[in-house]
Amino acid sequence: MARNVERRAALADAGLRVLAATGARGLTHRAVDAEAGVPVGTASNYFRSRDALLGALGERIMERFAPDEHRLAELGAREPSLELVTDYVRYIVERTTAQPELTRALIELRLEAVRRPGLARVLGDTLRRGYRDDVAFHVAAGLPGGAFEVALLRYAVDGLLLDLLGTSIDAGFDPDEVVSALVSRLLAPAG
Amino acid sequence: MARNVERRAALADAGLRVLAATGARGLTHRAVDAEAGVPVGTASNYFRSRDALLGALGERIMERFAPDEHRLAELGAREPSLELVTDYVRYIVERTTAQPELTRALIELRLEAVRRPGLARVLGDTLRRGYRDDVAFHVAAGLPGGAFEVALLRYAVDGLLLDLLGTSIDAGFDPDEVVSALVSRLLAPAG
Numbered sequence A, B: 001m002a003r004n005v006e007r008r009a010a011l012a013d014a015g016l017r018v019l020a021a022t023g024a025r026g027l028t029h030r031a032v033d034a035e036a037g038v039p040v041g042t043a044s045n046y047f048r049s050r051d052a053l054l055g056a057l058g059e060r061i062m063e064r065f066a067p068d069e070h071r072l073a074e075l076g077a078r079e080p081s082l083e084l085v086t087d088y089v090r091y092i093v094e095r096t097t098a099q100p101e102l103t104r105a106l107i108e109l110r111l112e113a114v115r116r117p118g119l120a121r122v123l124g125d126t127l128r129r130g131y132r133d134d135v136a137f138h139v140a141a142g143l144p145g146g147a148f149e150v151a152l153l154r155y156a157v158d159g160l161l162l163d164l165l166g167t168s169i170d171a172g173f174d175p176d177e178v179v180s181a182l183v184s185r186l187l188a189p190a191g
Helices: A004-023 A029-036 A042-046 A051-063 A069-076 A083-099 A098-117 A117-139 A148-163 A175-190 B001-024 B029-036 B041-047 B050-062 B069-076 B083-100 B099-115 B117-140 B147-165 B174-191
Strands: none
Touching: A004 A029, A004 A042, A004 A051, A004 A098, A029 A042, A029 A051, A051 A098, A051 A117, A069 A083, A083 A098, A083 A148, A083 A175, A098 A117, A098 A148, A098 B099, A098 B147, A117 A148, A148 A175, A148 B099, A148 B147, A148 B174, A175 B147, A175 B174, B001 B029, B001 B041, B001 B050, B001 B099, B029 B041, B029 B050, B050 B099, B050 B117, B069 B083, B083 B099, B083 B147, B083 B174, B099 B117, B099 B147, B117 B147, B147 B174
């Protein structure tokens, strides 16, 4: 069982490399088998359709963005405040920009899903769960704001990541300064 | 000359349809010729490389997002205020979501440009010019905030558009309410 989980993750990681190199439309089970160095048919055993394969890549991206437990414990030990939210969001930007090809792949999957209802279903589940978990964490930690503020921040950070990891509008401001302003302004009315 | 401008626009529009159907990687000069119903070689005459072609699509998207002059004059006649900025941004969201395939194409081009320095150059020029024009317009109109606030709004609206036009986090809030909150909160400190 543990072996299957590992194998599945290794196949998904190979799929993410194919996705980065060729885009969503170049991704096939056979290309994943080749990239992972496994017999033809292996990826099909784990992911029964192209949408299931693409959806699994979305889930794997979220897994690979998971925070380090030690860093999270340090942050969790602090008093809730706008500064603490700023540091949480900076840590999100740090993790996502450290794996730029994963962040770009997630945006590409969100766009590709418009043409693929099967992918939209799997990826929609992943994104909805991620948002609900963020809201639950935010509220449980006593941080300022609620579901609405978490959504506003999410939109703003997604747009910032697109600017940092794709062609930029080159506004010329420091990302740390931008994150700090986004958090303090979007959450202040609730603080 | 006018004829050349029209032909160039018609070719770019054909290119945008190919891009929507097949993605950036499926876009070739030959596919554009076929889609536009012109002799093979026509697109190559107007756009000398693949990057030039992709870059021209970015410019054409911005042209097609241009506001209606009548609507703009109505907005321009009002006193500058946060409410007026909200209505400007709602009009941006209205225009971009009315042509969802163009908005998605622009995001895809921004990501694709990471692998194509030639495209990054052309598209970067277009996006930088767009941002500078937005700032100049904002300041000349006496609207609250400056270059920094225009950048914050731009990030937040780009992220909102990704959520509206791709797989959503399904936060369940009304986009009009979201835009109103983004404007009043991001610009209020400057207002």
